[in-house]
Amino acid sequence: MELRRRNNSYLVFACTLALGFLICMPVTTHSLIRGDCFLPPDEGNCGNRLTLRVKYYFDSTNDDCSEFLYFGCGGNDNRFDSFEECENVCLFNNGF
Incomplete structure:
Protein backbone atom coordinates (compact mmCIF):
# COMPACT_ATOMS: atom_id res chain seq x y z
CA MET A 1 0.00 0.00 0.00
CA GLU A 2 1.07 3.56 -0.59
CA LEU A 3 -0.02 6.85 0.99
CA ARG A 4 -0.44 10.07 -0.97
CA ARG A 5 -1.20 13.34 0.84
CA ARG A 6 -3.92 15.64 -0.47
CA ASN A 7 -5.64 18.44 1.49
CA ASN A 8 -5.02 17.04 5.00
CA SER A 9 -6.16 13.59 3.94
CA TYR A 10 -4.35 10.59 2.62
CA LEU A 11 -5.30 8.47 -0.35
CA VAL A 12 -4.43 4.84 0.23
CA PHE A 13 -3.44 2.93 -2.90
CA ALA A 14 -3.15 -0.83 -3.34
CA CYS A 15 -0.59 -1.73 -5.99
CA THR A 16 0.14 -4.97 -7.80
CA LEU A 17 2.42 -6.09 -10.61
CA ALA A 18 0.49 -7.75 -13.44
CA LEU A 19 1.94 -8.76 -16.81
CA GLY A 20 4.93 -6.50 -16.24
CA PHE A 21 2.83 -3.44 -15.40
CA LEU A 22 2.47 -1.81 -12.00
CA ILE A 23 -1.21 -1.20 -11.42
CA CYS A 24 -2.33 1.01 -8.52
CA MET A 25 -5.88 1.78 -7.50
CA PRO A 26 -7.16 4.05 -4.74
CA VAL A 27 -8.60 2.00 -1.90
CA THR A 28 -9.76 4.69 0.52
CA THR A 29 -9.35 8.32 1.53
CA HIS A 30 -8.29 8.74 5.10
CA SER A 31 -8.32 11.98 7.11
CA LEU A 32 -6.53 12.99 10.26
CA ILE A 33 -9.45 12.61 12.65
CA ARG A 34 -8.02 12.43 16.16
CA GLY A 35 -8.50 15.91 17.66
CA ASP A 36 -5.68 15.50 20.20
CA CYS A 37 -3.20 15.46 17.33
CA PHE A 38 -3.93 19.12 16.62
CA LEU A 39 -3.04 20.29 20.15
CA PRO A 40 0.28 22.10 20.65
CA PRO A 41 3.04 20.25 22.53
CA ASP A 42 2.68 20.72 26.30
CA GLU A 43 5.69 19.92 28.49
CA GLY A 44 3.53 19.53 31.62
CA ASN A 45 3.49 21.50 34.82
CA CYS A 46 5.49 19.63 37.42
CA GLY A 47 8.88 18.12 38.01
CA ASN A 48 12.35 19.43 37.38
CA ARG A 49 15.24 18.72 35.04
CA TYR A 70 8.09 16.37 29.01
CA PHE A 71 8.24 16.95 32.78
CA GLY A 72 6.33 13.79 33.71
CA CYS A 73 2.81 14.98 34.60
CA GLY A 74 0.13 17.29 33.26
CA GLY A 75 0.18 18.31 29.64
CA ASN A 76 -2.26 17.12 26.99
CA ASP A 77 -2.87 13.96 24.97
CA ASN A 78 -0.71 14.99 22.00
CA ARG A 79 2.17 13.12 23.66
CA PHE A 80 3.59 9.76 22.65
CA ASP A 81 6.37 7.50 23.90
CA SER A 82 7.81 6.85 20.43
CA PHE A 83 7.95 8.39 16.97
CA GLU A 84 6.22 5.29 15.57
CA GLU A 85 3.32 5.53 18.04
CA CYS A 86 2.84 9.19 17.11
CA GLU A 87 2.74 8.33 13.40
CA ASN A 88 0.38 5.40 13.90
CA VAL A 89 -2.12 7.43 15.92
CA CYS A 90 -2.00 10.80 14.18
CA LEU A 91 -0.68 10.25 10.68
CA PHE A 92 -1.56 6.72 9.66
CA ASN A 93 -4.48 6.45 12.12
CA ASN A 94 -3.79 2.99 13.50
CA GLY A 95 -2.31 1.23 10.56
CA PHE A 96 -3.31 3.09 7.41
Whole structure:
Protein backbone atom coordinates (compact mmCIF):
# COMPACT_ATOMS: atom_id res chain seq x y z
CA MET A 1 0.00 0.00 0.00
CA GLU A 2 1.07 3.56 -0.59
CA LEU A 3 -0.02 6.85 0.99
CA ARG A 4 -0.44 10.07 -0.97
CA ARG A 5 -1.20 13.34 0.84
CA ARG A 6 -3.92 15.64 -0.47
CA ASN A 7 -5.64 18.44 1.49
CA ASN A 8 -5.02 17.04 5.00
CA SER A 9 -6.16 13.59 3.94
CA TYR A 10 -4.35 10.59 2.62
CA LEU A 11 -5.30 8.47 -0.35
CA VAL A 12 -4.43 4.84 0.23
CA PHE A 13 -3.44 2.93 -2.90
CA ALA A 14 -3.15 -0.83 -3.34
CA CYS A 15 -0.59 -1.73 -5.99
CA THR A 16 0.14 -4.97 -7.80
CA LEU A 17 2.42 -6.09 -10.61
CA ALA A 18 0.49 -7.75 -13.44
CA LEU A 19 1.94 -8.76 -16.81
CA GLY A 20 4.93 -6.50 -16.24
CA PHE A 21 2.83 -3.44 -15.40
CA LEU A 22 2.47 -1.81 -12.00
CA ILE A 23 -1.21 -1.20 -11.42
CA CYS A 24 -2.33 1.01 -8.52
CA MET A 25 -5.88 1.78 -7.50
CA PRO A 26 -7.16 4.05 -4.74
CA VAL A 27 -8.60 2.00 -1.90
CA THR A 28 -9.76 4.69 0.52
CA THR A 29 -9.35 8.32 1.53
CA HIS A 30 -8.29 8.74 5.10
CA SER A 31 -8.32 11.98 7.11
CA LEU A 32 -6.53 12.99 10.26
CA ILE A 33 -9.45 12.61 12.65
CA ARG A 34 -8.02 12.43 16.16
CA GLY A 35 -8.50 15.91 17.66
CA ASP A 36 -5.68 15.50 20.20
CA CYS A 37 -3.20 15.46 17.33
CA PHE A 38 -3.93 19.12 16.62
CA LEU A 39 -3.04 20.29 20.15
CA PRO A 40 0.28 22.10 20.65
CA PRO A 41 3.04 20.25 22.53
CA ASP A 42 2.68 20.72 26.30
CA GLU A 43 5.69 19.92 28.49
CA GLY A 44 3.53 19.53 31.62
CA ASN A 45 3.49 21.50 34.82
CA CYS A 46 5.49 19.63 37.42
CA GLY A 47 8.88 18.12 38.01
CA ASN A 48 12.35 19.43 37.38
CA ARG A 49 15.24 18.72 35.04
CA LEU A 50 15.74 15.32 36.67
CA THR A 51 12.26 14.20 35.60
CA LEU A 52 12.51 15.39 31.98
CA ARG A 53 11.76 12.71 29.39
CA VAL A 54 11.88 12.79 25.60
CA LYS A 55 8.39 12.37 24.15
CA TYR A 56 6.89 12.93 20.71
CA TYR A 57 4.03 15.10 19.51
CA PHE A 58 2.26 15.49 16.19
CA ASP A 59 3.01 18.82 14.51
CA SER A 60 -0.12 19.39 12.42
CA THR A 61 1.47 22.35 10.64
CA ASN A 62 4.20 20.15 9.14
CA ASP A 63 2.25 16.84 9.17
CA ASP A 64 5.07 15.15 11.05
CA CYS A 65 6.00 13.91 14.52
CA SER A 66 8.70 15.74 16.50
CA GLU A 67 10.50 15.40 19.84
CA PHE A 68 9.87 17.55 22.88
CA LEU A 69 10.82 17.41 26.56
CA TYR A 70 8.09 16.37 29.01
CA PHE A 71 8.24 16.95 32.78
CA GLY A 72 6.33 13.79 33.71
CA CYS A 73 2.81 14.98 34.60
CA GLY A 74 0.13 17.29 33.26
CA GLY A 75 0.18 18.31 29.64
CA ASN A 76 -2.26 17.12 26.99
CA ASP A 77 -2.87 13.96 24.97
CA ASN A 78 -0.71 14.99 22.00
CA ARG A 79 2.17 13.12 23.66
CA PHE A 80 3.59 9.76 22.65
CA ASP A 81 6.37 7.50 23.90
CA SER A 82 7.81 6.85 20.43
CA PHE A 83 7.95 8.39 16.97
CA GLU A 84 6.22 5.29 15.57
CA GLU A 85 3.32 5.53 18.04
CA CYS A 86 2.84 9.19 17.11
CA GLU A 87 2.74 8.33 13.40
CA ASN A 88 0.38 5.40 13.90
CA VAL A 89 -2.12 7.43 15.92
CA CYS A 90 -2.00 10.80 14.18
CA LEU A 91 -0.68 10.25 10.68
CA PHE A 92 -1.56 6.72 9.66
CA ASN A 93 -4.48 6.45 12.12
CA ASN A 94 -3.79 2.99 13.50
CA GLY A 95 -2.31 1.23 10.56
CA PHE A 96 -3.31 3.09 7.41
